[in-house]
Amino acid sequence: MTEINETRLPGVGLRHDFEAISGDKVGVVTHHSGRRYLLIYDDVDPDSVAETAKLTLAEARILGDLLGGATVIERFDDLRQHVHGLALDWLPIGPESRYAGRQLGDTALRTRTGVSIVAIIRGETAIAAPGPDQGLLADDIAVVVGTAEGIDAAAKLLAPGDA
Amino acid sequence: MTFASSPGTATLLVELGAILIALAVLGRLAGRIGVPSIPLYLLVGLAVGEGGFIELVTARDFIEVGAQIGVILLLLLLGLEYTGGELTSALRNHAPSGAVDLVLNFTPGLVLGVLLGWDIRAALLLGGITYISSSGIIARVLDDLGNTGNRETPVVLAILVTEDLVMALYLPLMAGLLIGGGVLDIAAEVTIALIAVCLALGAATYLGGRFSKLAFNLSEENLLLSILGVALFVAGIAEHLQASAAVGAFLVGIALSGPAEAGARQVLGPLRDLFAAMFFVFFGLQINPADLPDALALAAGLAVVTAVTKLATGWWSAKAAGIHWPGRLRAGTTLIARGEFSIVIAGIAVAAGIESGLGPLAAAYVLILAVVGPLLARAADPVAHAISRRTARRAE
Numbered sequence: 001m002t003e004i005n006e007t008r009l010p011g012v013g014l015r016h017d018f019e020a021i022s023g024d025k026v027g028v029v030t031h032h033s034g035r036r037y038l039l040i041y042d043d044v045d046p047d048s049v050a051e052t053a054k055l056t057l058a059e060a061r062i063l064g065d066l067l068g069g070a071t072v073i074e075r076f077d078d079l080r081q082h083v084h085g086l087a088l089d090w091l092p093i094g095p096e097s098r099y100a101g102r103q104l105g106d107t108a109l110r111t112r113t114g115v116s117i118v119a120i121i122r123g124e125t126a127i128a129a130p131g132p133d134q135g136l137l138a139d140d141i142a143v144v145v146g147t148a149e150g151i152d153a154a155a156k157l158l159a160p161g162d163a
Numbered sequence: 164m165t166f167a168s169s170p171g172t173a174t175l176l177v178e179l180g181a182i183l184i185a186l187a188v189l190g191r192l193a194g195r196i197g198v199p200s201i202p203l204y205l206l207v208g209l210a211v212g213e214g215g216f217i218e219l220v221t222a223r224d225f226i227e228v229g230a231q232i233g234v235i236l237l238l239l240l241l242g243l244e245y246t247g248g249e250l251t252s253a254l255r256n257h258a259p260s261g262a263v264d265l266v267l268n269f270t271p272g273l274v275l276g277v278l279l280g281w282d283i284r285a286a287l288l289l290g291g292i293t294y295i296s297s298s299g300i301i302a303r304v305l306d307d308l309g310n311t312g313n314r315e316t317p318v319v320l321a322i323l324v325t326e327d328l329v330m331a332l333y334l335p336l337m338a339g340l341l342i343g344g345g346v347l348d349i350a351a352e353v354t355i356a357l358i359a360v361c362l363a364l365g366a367a368t369y370l371g372g373r374f375s376k377l378a379f380n381l382s383e384e385n386l387l388l389s390i391l392g393v394a395l396f397v398a399g400i401a402e403h404l405q406a407s408a409a410v411g412a413f414l415v416g417i418a419l420s421g422p423a424e425a426g427a428r429q430v431l432g433p434l435r436d437l438f439a440a441m442f443f444v445f446f447g448l449q450i451n452p453a454d455l456p457d458a459l460a461l462a463a464g465l466a467v468v469t470a471v472t473k474l475a476t477g478w479w480s481a482k483a484a485g486i487h488w489p490g491r492l493r494a495g496t497t498l499i500a501r502g503e504f505s506i507v508i509a510g511i512a513v514a515a516g517i518e519s520g521l522g523p524l525a526a527a528y529v530l531i532l533a534v535v536g537p538l539l540a541r542a543a544d545p546v547a548h549a550i551s552r553r554t555a556r557r558a559e
Contacts, residue, residue, distance in 0.1 A: 008252070008317070009311070009316065009317055009320055010245050010249040010320045010321065010323075010324045011245055011249075011298070011323070012302075012311060015317075029311050029312050032425065033425075037311060037312055044551075045489045046487070047315055047487055048310070048313050048314075048490060048493070049310065049312040052311070052312060
């Protein structure tokens with residue numbers, strides 16, 4: 001496994017860098033603000049950065065997906081198959097869902113389907129382990145765990161136009 | 164030319180608006196030619212102050228109050244930049260660099276003050292002015308030049324952190340000295356001030372989390388009011404206890420961490436920009452431009468000497484961290500810029516009225532190094548390339 005160096009940059013954030021097998025040196029600066037700088041170090045002067053790409057958090061995520069997201073998804077599929085009887089899924093709360101604008105407790109999802117909402121993804125932030133009084137908004141994505149049948153039922157429940 | 168002397172809000176608004184417009188126009192110009200805005204703000208202050216082109220009538224009082232808030236916000240956001248843990252780890256790992264920095268850069272100012280036959284307190288303040296680099300300008304330079312990820316950058320940042328810690332001790336020390344009185348009075352004042360700082364630093368490191376949780380609120384409006392309120396209140400109390408308002412605000416900044424810190428930085432950043440600009444204008448206001456030419460030669464000499472000492476500081480520290488010579492050159496040149504905190508220290512001297520020559524000297528000094536410092540930092544890499552090309556050719 002590649003060894004990654006971590007350096008604190010007081011007042012700026014964190015820097016991670018490593019040397020690839022090819023000899024190229026790359027790094028990432030994570031700003032306190034969430035911005036990311038992608039760094040490619042100079043061949044001649046190893047202390048200096050030859051190229052910097054300044055990325056917003058969303059852009060950094062996209063780049064991460066392009067570079068390695070596929071492996072994450074592959075592993076996730078593995079996980080799904082290995083843990084027998086357990087499924088994990090992302091269920092979007094559409095603007096037409098009757099639960100948009102209501103509280104999580106109102107869905108009574110666990111009682112009705114046996115499925116738990118373990119996190120809510122809202123834009124760029126994730127709300128982990130939400131409580132029953134957590135509000136749900138249109139375009140939230142609920143991360144759910146349960147049986148495959150339970151999740152099918154939950155998807156119908158959260159889907160638009162459910163009565 | 165003077166504006167009509169009717170002391171109405173209308174004049175105040177016109178004057179303030181005109182100043183802000185001037186700052187905005189100059190700021191754009193500065194951005195285009197790659198110069199920091201601080202020296203230009205000082206120039207605006209000089210132009211509208213005593214003996215300037217235009218004299219302000221009603222806006223002066225407002226700017227004076229704004230300037231005080233500006234100092235508090237500058238120090239509060241400086242404290243927010245670093246957590247207690249970052250401060251102590253920088254001190255533990257980079258104490259030698261910090262000591263070299265202090266010795267090399269405090270001494271020239273102190274010595275010049277003594278040579279000029281100034282009051283020793285004025286000489287100590289001049290030492291502080293030459294010692295402290297501008298973390299605001301340097302952060303901008305690092306980002307503009309794409310040097311944030313460089314390997315010498317942690318060295319530069321660690322030096323800035325130790326400088327800020329030294330400030331936390333230096334400011335109350337000077338505040339104690341400036342009150343005057345007998346030797347015992349001064350000793351007592353200074354001891355009390357220093358104990359207060361140490362207690363606050365300890366509390367900030369160990370109790371910071373609880374305080375931050377209390378201060379945090381999801382509403383930006385409420386977060387702004389909470390943190391600004393606490394900072395002003397603590398700064399006022401600190402000023403009453405003779406520990407300097409700036410230090411109080413700095414400690415509040417250090418004590419905040421986590422979401423409260425991130426939120427505070429976001430909501431207070433624009434406010435800091437506004438009031439800090441007023442602070443620089445106010446400092447310029449207090450100085451008669453007619454005094455500048457006399458101070459210029461002295462300031463230029465001091466600037467040359469302290470540019471060399473900062474270069475040496477950065478070079479030595481980067482070398483100790485195992486950085487190659489081009490990186491040492493970059494670290495040294497990056498540290499040369501002096502700015503906001505030199506003006507904060509000079510502002511203390513001007514407010515105390517101890518040495519009339521100090522204000523113009525400090526203004527000229529910062530005007531020079533705030534402009535020249537970033538230019539030298541920009542030149543470091545081209546110079547390094549030229550040198551290595553020449554040595555390579557000679558080797559052939």
